[in-house]
Amino acid sequence: MLHAMSHDAAAYADLLDALTDLRRFWERPDRKRWFLAELGVPVELAVLRTLAAVDRGNAACARTDGAAHTTVGAVGEALAVNQSTASRLVEQAVRAGYLDRHADAADGRRTGLALTATGRSLLARADVIRRGWLSAVTEDWEAAEVRSLVELLRRFLDDAARVEERWR
Secondary structure (H helix, E strand, C coil), rough: CCCCCCHHHHHHHHHHHHEEEEEEHHHHEEEEEEHHHHHCCCCCCCHHHHHHHHHHHHHHHHHHHHCCCCCHHHHHHHHCHHHHHHHHHHHHHHHHCEEEEEEEECCCEEEEEECEEEEHHHCCCCCCCCHCCCCCCCCCHHHHHHHHHHHHHHHHHHHHHHHHHHHH
């Protein structure tokens, strides 16, 4: 269901172009090679995203009920992948020593996931590299400009989720 445009057509065309350029920017093979070389560990980027999903999920669980119990299903939801893909990524991370499986404290039928010390170290190293890169990109920006970009991106994502939910 499409709605009448509330802004001029040129603004929407520019927004679509910028979003397309941003997607292409992140998908460039040379950028991925650079990041992995900086990281110094031969790991799939999808495995890093898996570790980050487990870490964020466990942090959120700990804030709400004091326990950490991210599951494979929660990883799939966080990464927007199906259950079998999430299982494969979790299995890769477990085999590499980045994740541990444990019985979920809230529900013994489920298996929870936790980062190992090696996984936490890898995720921390990736974070340092990414933050350093972002710092270099925005070195001429005012702090308020960075905060504004974050706020606008979050607003865009929240509104996109709201519209998608309404269109289902």
